[in-house]
Amino acid sequence: MARPHPALIDLVAGRPVREIGDSGRLLRSSVEHRVYGLLWSAVERGDVEIPEADTAQLARWYLRSVARNQQIWATLDNVVRRLDELGVPAVVAKGVVAERRWYDRLGERPTSDIDVVLAPDAFPRIGEVVRAFDPGHPMVDELSSLAGRGWLQVIDVQTEWNVYIDLHFDLLKLDVPTRNRATIFERAVAEHTPQGTPIMAVDAEISLIHLLLHLNKDRFSHLLGLVDIRRILEREAIDWDFVDQFLEAEGFRTHAYRVLDVVASELEVELPAPPGPSRSWRGRAWDRLWPAGIRLEGQLGWLEHQRRQFAMPLIAPGRLWDGLGALRRRALPPRQLLRYHHPEGEGSYPRWLLTSRLNLAKKRHEMRDEARAEHFTPE
DSSP: OOSOOHHHHHHHHTSOOOOOOOHHHHHHHHHHTTOHHHHHHHHHHTSSOOOHHHHHHHHHHHHHHHHHHHHHHHHHHHHHHHHHHHTOOEEEESHHHHHHHHSSSTTSSOOOEEEEEEOGGGGGGHHHHHHHHOTTOTTTTTHHHHHHTTSOSEEEEEOTTSOEEEEESSSSOSSSOOTTHHHHHHTOEEEEOTTOOEEEEOOHHHHHHHHHHHHHHTTTOSHHHHHHHHHHHHHOOOOHHHHHHHHHHHTOHHHHHHHHHHHHHHHTOOOOOOOOOOOSHHHHHHHHHSOGGGTTOHHHHHHHTGGGGGGTGGGSTTOHHHHHHHHHHHHSOOHHHHHHHOTTOOSSHHHHHHHHHHHHHHHHHHHHHHHHTTOOOOO
16 A cells, blocks of 8 residues: 555545545555544545445444543543643643644544653753653663753653653754744643643644644655644644744744645645745755655655655755754764664674664564555554
8 A cells, every 4th residue: 555545635635535446445545544533534424435344344443543542631631740740841742632623523633642842941850750651761860961962852751551652852853953942832822631631732833833844754654644734724823924933943944835835736725825935956955855756655655765854954044064963963873872772782882883773774674564565454
C-alpha cells in the first residue's frame, strides 16, 4: 500500500466520495493513512457504503481508537495533576486535544501518546519530572544537562498507566533551538479534560506552525497530517500576521508555506492565502528535497526518506551554522545518548558508534520489508 485510496482524498476534502471499488483496499489504506476513524464516521452517516463484513471490521477499529483515546485522556488527567504537584509549568500539544478541538468526536483521530512541552525555565528540573513518571529511566540524572546543551529536544517517558509521554524540551523539534520558545507558553490557552481537569494547551497559531513544520519532518507520508492542517484552517480564525512573524524569526517561512501549497494541491481544496515566501533558491531547494513523488506513501515513505528533515535548517535563512551543528551532533552523539539508544553496543566509542549505525541500518531495512508486505493494523 502507498498512495491513499482516491475515495479517502474525497472524504477528507469534504467532497462526495467517488466509486469505492475494492473495499478491502479502502480499509487497509484508511488504516495506513490513519483516517479510519473519519471513514467510520462517513459509513455511519451513510456517506460511504461498504460490505457488512468490512463495516464490522471498521467498527472494531474505530471502537479500539475510542478506547485508546479515552485511556489517553485519563492518563493526561494524572500527568497534569502530577506536574501541578511538582510545580512544573507545561503545555499539551497535538493528540487528543487536537481531536477535541478540530474533529467531530472521540476516536476520529487515532492517538498513541501524549505530547507535553516543558517551559524553558523548567529545564533544570527535567530529571525530577521524568523520575516522577518513570523512576527507573536510564538517563534520568543526565537529561537536564543534555537538554540544556542542545543534545536532546524530546524524550519518551513510560508511565504507569500504559501510555507514553513525549516529553518535549523544544516543541518544534527541528534539531536546532526554537528562538521563540517563551512565546509558545505566553500564548497557551486554557482547556479541560473530559473529567474536568484544567490543562494548558498550545494555541491555534502555534499548533498550525507546529503541524506545518512537522509535515516536513514526516515527509508528507500519512494523509492524517494533511487532514489536521485542513481542519484547523476550517475551524480557527488564524492570525496570519503572527504566524508570518514567528516563521520569519525562526527562518522557516518557506518550509511552512510550501506545505500549505502541498495540502491544497493533494486534497484539491482551496485554503486561506497567507503571505507566501519569495521565490528564491530556498524555495527551489525545498521543491527538490520534498518532490511530489515522495508524498503520501504511507509507512514505506516515512521509512525511505528519513534524512531529508536534516536539511531543513540548512536552507533556512540564518540557520546554516545551527544546521551544521545539528548534523555534527547527530554524527557524533555523546556516549550517554549512544548508550541509551543503542544499549546493545560494547567496546570503545568508535566501535560502539559503528555497531549502532549498522544495527540501525539493518532495522530500517527490516521495517521497509515489513511495510512493503502491505499488512497494517491500527495500534
